[in-house]
Amino acid sequence: MSGLSSGFGVWNPIAWALLFVGILVVSFIVRSFGNKGYKRGTGQTKVFLSGNDEPETSNGLHVRGDHLYWGMIDGLSAYYRRVKAWHTGILSDYAAWFVGVLGLVFVILVLAR
Amino acid sequence: MNNNSMSVIVRTVTRFMYGLIILFGFYVIMHGHLTPGGGFQGGAVVASAFALLLVAFGSAGLKGQLNLHWLQSIEEFGALAFLGLAFLGIGTAFFYNLFANSGGFLFGASVPTGSNAGVLTAGGLVPLMNWAVGLKVMTGIAAVVIVMLVGSHKEETE
Amino acid sequence: MTALTLHAPILLVALPLLGAFATPLVGKLGKGARNTLIGLIVLAVAGLAAMLAIDVFGSGGIPTVYELGGGTFTFPLSGGQVPVRILFEVDGMSAFMGLITALIALTGAFFSFSYWKERSGGNLYFSLFLMLIAGVFGMVLTGDMFNFFVFLEITSIAAASMVGFRVWLKQSQEAGFKVMAMYTLSGLFVLLAIGLLYGQYGHLNIAVLARSIQGSLTDMVALGLLLTGLAMKAGAVPMHMWAPDAYGEAPAPMSAVLVVNSQASLYGLFRILFTLFGASISTGTVGWILIVLALLTIFVGVTMALIQSDLKRLVAFGAVSQIGYMLLGVGVGMAVIATRPEYGLVAMQGGIFHMINDAACVGLLFFASGVVIRAAGTRDLNQMGGLGHRMKWTSIFFAIGAVALAGVPPFNGFASKFLIYEAAFKLNPFLAVLAVLSSIMLLAVFVKAFQAAFLGPRSNTSAHVSDPSLGMMLPMAALVLVVIVFGLFPGFFVDHIVTPAAKALWLGRDAYINAVLGG
Amino acid sequence: MNIGNLPFIVAALLVVLGLYTFLFKRNLIKLVIGITLIETGVNLFLVTLGYRTGGISPIYTFAPEAQQMVLPTPQALTLTSIVIGLATTALLLSFAVFVHRHYGTLDVRKVKELKG
Numbered sequence: 067m068s069g070l071s072s073g074f075g076v077w078n079p080i081a082w083a084l085l086f087v088g089i090l091v092v093s094f095i096v097r098s099f100g101n102k103g104y105k106r107g108t109g110q111t112k113v114f115l116s117g118n119d120e121p122e123t124s125n126g127l128h129v130r131g132d133h134l135y136w137g138m139i140d141g142l143s144a145y146y147r148r149v150k151a152w153h154t155g156i157l158s159d160y161a162a163w164f165v166g167v168l169g170l171v172f173v174i175l176v177l178a179r
Numbered sequence: 180m181n182n183n184s185m186s187v188i189v190r191t192v193t194r195f196m197y198g199l200i201i202l203f204g205f206y207v208i209m210h211g212h213l214t215p216g217g218g219f220q221g222g223a224v225v226a227s228a229f230a231l232l233l234v235a236f237g238s239a240g241l242k243g244q245l246n247l248h249w250l251q252s253i254e255e256f257g258a259l260a261f262l263g264l265a266f267l268g269i270g271t272a273f274f275y276n277l278f279a280n281s282g283g284f285l286f287g288a289s290v291p292t293g294s295n296a297g298v299l300t301a302g303g304l305v306p307l308m309n310w311a312v313g314l315k316v317m318t319g320i321a322a323v324v325i326v327m328l329v330g331s332h333k334e335e336t337e
Numbered sequence: 338m339t340a341l342t343l344h345a346p347i348l349l350v351a352l353p354l355l356g357a358f359a360t361p362l363v364g365k366l367g368k369g370a371r372n373t374l375i376g377l378i379v380l381a382v383a384g385l386a387a388m389l390a391i392d393v394f395g396s397g398g399i400p401t402v403y404e405l406g407g408g409t410f411t412f413p414l415s416g417g418q419v420p421v422r423i424l425f426e427v428d429g430m431s432a433f434m435g436l437i438t439a440l441i442a443l444t445g446a447f448f449s450f451s452y453w454k455e456r457s458g459g460n461l462y463f464s465l466f467l468m469l470i471a472g473v474f475g476m477v478l479t480g481d482m483f484n485f486f487v488f489l490e491i492t493s494i495a496a497a498s499m500v501g502f503r504v505w506l507k508q509s510q511e512a513g514f515k516v517m518a519m520y521t522l523s524g525l526f527v528l529l530a531i532g533l534l535y536g537q538y539g540h541l542n543i544a545v546l547a548r549s550i551q552g553s554l555t556d557m558v559a560l561g562l563l564l565t566g567l568a569m570k571a572g573a574v575p576m577h578m579w580a581p582d583a584y585g586e587a588p589a590p591m592s593a594v595l596v597v598n599s600q601a602s603l604y605g606l607f608r609i610l611f612t613l614f615g616a617s618i619s620t621g622t623v624g625w626i627l628i629v630l631a632l633l634t635i636f637v638g639v640t641m642a643l644i645q646s647d648l649k650r651l652v653a654f655g656a657v658s659q660i661g662y663m664l665l666g667v668g669v670g671m672a673v674i675a676t677r678p679e680y681g682l683v684a685m686q687g688g689i690f691h692m693i694n695d696a697a698c699v700g701l702l703f704f705a706s707g708v709v710i711r712a713a714g715t716r717d718l719n720q721m722g723g724l725g726h727r728m729k730w731t732s733i734f735f736a737i738g739a740v741a742l743a744g745v746p747p748f749n750g751f752a753s754k755f756l757i758y759e760a761a762f763k764l765n766p767f768l769a770v771l772a773v774l775s776s777i778m779l780l781a782v783f784v785k786a787f788q789a790a791f792l793g794p795r796s797n798t799s800a801h802v803s804d805p806s807l808g809m810m811l812p813m814a815a816l817v818l819v820v821i822v823f824g825l826f827p828g829f830f831v832d833h834i835v836t837p838a839a840k841a842l843w844l845g846r847d848a849y850i851n852a853v854l855g856g
Numbered sequence: 857m858n859i860g861n862l863p864f865i866v867a868a869l870l871v872v873l874g875l876y877t878f879l880f881k882r883n884l885i886k887l888v889i890g891i892t893l894i895e896t897g898v899n900l901f902l903v904t905l906g907y908r909t910g911g912i913s914p915i916y917t918f919a920p921e922a923q924q925m926v927l928p929t930p931q932a933l934t935l936t937s938i939v940i941g942l943a944t945t946a947l948l949l950s951f952a953v954f955v956h957r958h959y960g961t962l963d964v965r966k967v968k969e970l971k972g
Contacts, residue, residue, distance in 0.1 A: 072759040079747035128793030131718030134785040155971025168565040175557045178622035258358040272407035273347040297917035507958040514951035536905040
């Protein structure tokens with residue numbers, strides 16, 4: 067009843083959840099084998115930033131929205147430059163794209179007939 | 180007179196004409212089931228009389244004559260009346276024409292086939308719906324015209 | 338069949354319409370009376386939609402026909418009769434869309450009662466809300482082409498008014514003009530196509546047209562107009578640019594209803610492709626047109642969402658990309674309908690199942706973003722932060738909606754996307770690769786939004802916020818419940834509501850025609 | 857060429873002219889005019905569909921006997937379309953009024969705060 071079969075693949079959320087819990091239990095067991103010498107409040111818990119000191123902030127540091135995925139967006143900058151220029155926000159362009167797609171669909175449909 | 184209103188010729192002709200225009204609009208609504216026209220067309224004609232008044236006398240000249248809240252209330256009433264009339268026939272089906280050919284006094288006369296002189300008391304729910312639509316359209320378009328006029332005037336003064 | 342079920346198709350349209358006209362009058366009595374009326378209407382509509390769905394799904398694929406102003410004919414007709422009155426025809430797909438609309442109408446109305454409590458223009462807001470609901474119900478239930486156009490325009494006018502009725506907001510006026518202009522353009526081309534079909538066959542009823550359609554050159558022109566017009570109103574790239582403007586500028590609960598409106602246009606597109614034209618078109622070509630539109634929509638929607646700094650615009654681009662998954666699933670189904678391999682129906686199931694999942698997740702995200710924007714006092718993600726300290730439930734709801742929409746197991750978005758991936762992979766592995774990749778990027782998009790809005794240290798702006806009142810929490814919780822239940826028991830829902838809907842489109846053309854015209 | 861086809865050509869011309877206006881004019885009011893031009897073209901197309909040569913209007917009040925009538929359905933469709941067109945045009949013009957109030961311009965190329 068809960069499972070989903072596509073004829074060549076199977077997805078069962080209940081089985082998945084049981085597996086998830088099982089792996090969680092196993093990982094806790096593995097974790098319990100770990101080194102017991104861990105101490106809070108010593109050098110072990112200090113933030114390690116390539117050996118540099120942690121920067122001082124008055125009330126904590128918040129990574130703002132635009133700072134996330136900076137590298138990825140920068141890497142795709144060639145694509146983003148084009149696609150941003152494409153979204154001009156001008157109503158005439160919206161309509162021009164509509165008319166363009168309409169013409170293309172006409173050509174394809176008539177050729178395929 | 181305020182400076183929004185137009186020349187004395189326009190105002191005089193408007194005073195003479197607007198009653199006739201409204202009368203013609205009501206005629207078109209009333210005969211909607213017999214002649215070309217109906218609720219929407221008649222309502223639009225009546226609303227054009229309001230528009231004529233607004234143009235001739237300016238929005239300030241008509242202050243208090245056409246109350247926007249009343250117009251909107253009548254518009255809602257017209258729409259509700261239309262839907263209510265459609266609901267009347269729900270025993271058979273929505274929009275079922277309950278009164279047609281019933282012989283009753285409410286537009287229940289039977290409709291002759293072929294060419295005829297027109298029976299005003301025939302049509303069942305259709306003439307009533309025409310009136311509901313007519314009410315909605317005349318008040319609705321009048322409200323739209325007033326809102327647009329007031330809106331554009333405010334802009335000039337600001 | 339009870340009398341209520343018999344009249345359910347028209348009541349679903351008439352009751353919200355009645356509410357829309359009565360709201361300004363009842364609103365004069367006070368907010369309590371108005372909210373009671375609207376609450377009763379949406380509850381009645383939800384009940385009727387459920388009754389109709391149970392009736393249609395239980396009938397074994399035979400559509401229900403309702404004749405407006407009827408009483409003369411019994412359906413199916415016999416002996417070459419053709420219907421002249423407007424018909425409402427409800428098959429599995431229509432009933433399924435009715436369920437989606439009812440879900441969002443119910444949660445949206447009750448969310449709005451609290452959300453719009455202290456705002457002005459409440460009468461107008463709820464009036465437009467109900468009119469939009471009535472229009473969407475009309476679009477999905479009607480069996481008449483011109484009637485479809487009328488309801489399409491009702492939704493257009495109500496939706497555009499909804500985007501721009503707050504005339505004091507600068508950008509909402511720009512969005513309103515753009516949306517109305519684009520909707521009108523699409524509506525006029527749809528009307529032109531309906532005129533072309535009427536001119537050839539002399540009928541407007543979908544079943545009659547479907548039986549007589551030839552696939553002539555004029556038909557192809559009509560198909561092109563209908564396909565492009567409805568795809569634009571659904572927000573398919575590259576005709577999507579109005580969509581983020583509209584979703585972003587409308588009040589938050591209304592954005593959810595606008596997404597359902599887009600889905601109704603998508604429904605119209607599917608109805609026209611599968612039922613009206615059916616085998617008289619080159620299904621492979623049309624299927625691939627849909628697939629190309631779908632891929633563009635998925636990819637451009639997701640990548641544009643990634644660079645947004647306005648929370649509602651970000652969610653709006655996410656919603657645009659999800660339209661692409663529905664198009665992909667149904668496009669794959671269309672492309673292989675002539676050969677009918679077993680994965681065609683799976684693709685249809687995925688695409689259609691994704692509709693209800695998308696409505697629930699996107700609705701949840703828009704509700705939550707409305708709450709967040711109101712609490713933070715800004716829509717700019719760069720000025721938010723730390724809201725999660727005081728808004729625990731809202732952040733949990735937002736997170737659940739986000740991961741479900743991004744297709745993370747075990748939520749409902751994964752269940753439908755799983756079916757789409759599998760079927761698309763069978764047709765062409767590249768399709769599945771792009772779909773999976775875009776899903777991962779969508780997760781990144783929502784990680785960004787979640788991090789920017791809810792995480793981070795407490796700040797001055799986030800110190801005085803709190804979770805919204807119970808009136809807003811309960812509708813969101815209801816959608817979360819839908820997300821989780823659909824995610825944990827996808828098999829049940831696919832078997833009982835999605836498969837009848839998919840079969841109504843995929844192989845149900847003859848049943849649709851015969852329900853009106855007889856065998 | 858058949859004279860009966862002339863209305864179809866006019867309808868097509870109106871649609872094309874409307875599209876041209878919508879795509880290439882810069883004033884928002886002119887865009888609305890373009891939309892109404894397309895609408896007029898579509899309406900003309902619909903009403904022409906129902907025309908029969910020598911037909912009279914499909915109303916029986918004082919109708920001449922035994923004469924062919926034009927089809928009433930396209931006229932009903934056209935009327936509905938006109939009603940809808942009234943609502944959309946009013947809405948678009950109202951939006952144009954408020955866009956002008958907020959932006960101080962009606963140039964479609966300057967009304968683009970929502971982009972990207």
